[in-house]
Each structure stands twice: as structure tokens, then as C-alpha cells.
Amino acid sequence: MKKRTNNKRTGTDSGSKLYRKRLARLGEAGRSKDTAEDQGFDGVMEPIGVLTEGEPTILGTDEAAEEAGISCPVATPPQTSSKRKTILWIILSLGIAVLSVWAVTSQNKHFSFKMFMHRLADADKGWLACAFIAMIGFIMFEAFAFRTILRGLGYRRSLFANYTYAATDIYFSAITPSATGGQPASAYIMMHSGGISGSVTTVTILICLALYALSIIVLGICCFALRPMLYFSFSVAARVMIVIGVAVQVGLALMFVLLVMRGQLLCKIACKLLPIAAKLHLVRNPERRAQHLRESLNNYRLCAEMTVGKKRMLLHALLFNVLQRASQISVTVFAYLAMGGSPKNSLDIFSIQSYTILGAAYVPIPGGMGVIDMMLSDGLSGYVSEKQSFVATELTLLSRSISFYACILLCGVTVLAIYLVQKARGKRIR
16 A cells, blocks of 8 residues: 655545545445454444545544555543433433423413313324324334435445434434434444444435435425415414524525535635634634534535435435424324314414424424424414413323424433343344
């Protein structure tokens, strides 16, 4: 192997060819039948920083990285401080959940828990079963999206393995303050348990994150086209949040495309603006932020390289993300039907729930707890008559109990079970 020179990478043709060769060698190593075992994979590869300015970060197994001339340190499992933070967020999430239920029920003078339990006992069990199936579908469709992308990138993993990736993502996203909190945990499981190279893991998660944001835009467009007047069933504050949510989701989708297609230009502009923002005391440590931008750009450049000519894979993954969102929203529809609602109003309920997700998607609260509850109750209250406002509260409690709390419980049990099984047997899920 030729020695690596100290010349500065500037994105020349020779540098790009060398990068493609290294990426191809990593891909060949990662797609072998027993990659993890044959190449001595015994841990998780942490994302590394910029190797040399302008050169994409390439992640993979130890021997594959060494063969490509890249130094790739082995990551360690989460430390004690990280575990303490996770426990803290679990406790905080439970507290927010209790406050959310109190806030939703206390604002409605016509609601009573006794009447709610009585109506729940008389609910249609068939529609309730459909609600739980839709909740499970929310997890499974993300698993199908993971499987589609991983297969497109050369890694065939079982549906159960992809289910564990999805459950981990959903669980940690729900107990961390950011909606992207589940991605690092999911990446850890992919690389540690699945033996998937860091480069493929990074690209898979980036694609899923972008398509997940795009899917709610697709459903939102459908709702605005089919049921535009239901937007006005929300209060003024909720309507403002929906508009902001649409702008944020569209902005994120466009930003992803620009980072993939014109990442260098955006990075240069951002790096020039950072010192100005620092002088205005808008940001701290501009040098560190510039370095972080360059590292992030490497991942997006890698994503662009690895998805060239894979439009069919991306379309299939987008379809599964749309179905995932629709499955989650359908829980509210099935809960409405279980409580005696008319089937002809199903699209109205679906649209109200879609508007709610649009308005709460950008709020940095674990799982949108409290925000989604209040917005959904607000939208449903504007849809039903004032005397029937208790129906809005009951439907909010029932649908959220299934679509969020039961879902998080199922994902949490899955994560715990996988952890205990792996610890006891020392085996990886393939």
C-alpha cells in the first residue's frame, strides 16, 4: 500500500479517486458474509473527525480501516455518566407524562375519570385491537425502512435485527430532549450487535432521519389539500405552531439536500458567518463549531457517494417512513372509532392528528410529551361541540396512551431484553 502523503486535500480528482477506492474497499470488507468475525470486529467504531481538511470521514471495522490507510479507534460502551443521564431522563420523562395527563384533564370541566373508565370498558374491542396493531406498525415500518436501506448498501440483516434498531431509536428518542436522541443509541446497536460498518451506519441513520422529516411533510400536504378548514379548528397559538412546524420540516429537508449536493459551499458560508456571530455573542467557540461543521459535512458527502444510483432504494425507504407516520396517526382514528365515533369522520380525525404532529415536531421535549397532548386536545375540542368537549379529552388520553406510552413501554422492554440476552450469551443479533 502506498504511503499516505501530507499534502492538503482540496477535493481534486486524484483525491476523489483515492477516496472512492478506500470507500469501495471498506464496502467490500463490510459486505463479506462474516465481516465482524473474520475481521476481528469486537466493538463499536466511534465516528472520527476530519482526517485531513476536505477529506470525508470513512468509518468501518478495524482491519478494513487499516487496509484503507485510516486510523479508526475502537469505541467503548456508554460510560457511567451517560447511564446516569439516561436514568435522569427516564425519571424526568415520567414526571412530564404525569404533568401532561394532569394538564389535559384539568382544563376540561366536563371530564371525569370515572366516566372515562366506564366508556373505555364499553369501547369496541375490535377497534382497540386495531389501534394496538397500528402502534406496532409504527415500529415495524421503521424496521422495514432500516432493512431497505441496509440491503441497498450491501448489508442483509434479519427483520428482528432491524426491529431492535428501530425500537432502540424510538425508545431513546422518547426519553431524550431532542427528537434525534435515538440515533446515537441505534447506531451503537447497529455496529455493536449487527457488525455493520460505521460508514454504512452513519449513512443509514442520515437517510432515515431525512426521510422521517419528509414523510410528515407528505402527509401534511395531503391534509392541507383534503381538509384545509380543519386547520382553523385549532386555537391561534396552535395554528402558529403548525406554521412554524411546517417551515422547520421543510427547512430540514432542504438543508439535507443542500448539504448532500452543495455541502462545501454551505460549509464555507457558515464558517465565514461564525466569527461574525461570535462577535455578536450569538455563539461560543466558533473554531470548535467550524470543526464540527466540517465533520458533519464529511458524513453528508459520504451519504452522497454511497447513494448514487440508488433512487429505488430511497423511494422504498420513503414509502415505509410515510407508512410509519400514517400508522402512528391511525391510532387516534381507531381510538375514535372504538369510543363510538362515526367512520365517516375518520379522515377528519386523521387530519387533526397530522396537524398536531406538524406543530409539535420541532419542540425539544422528550417525545413531544405535553405539547402533542395539549395540541391534540385543542384541535379535537374545536372539532366537537362544547358540550361534547369531554370526548376530545378522552380521545386524547386513549390515543396517546396507545400510540406513545404503550409504544415506548414495548420498545423499552425490547431494549432491556436485548441487553440482558446479549450480556448473558455474548452473542450478536444478525
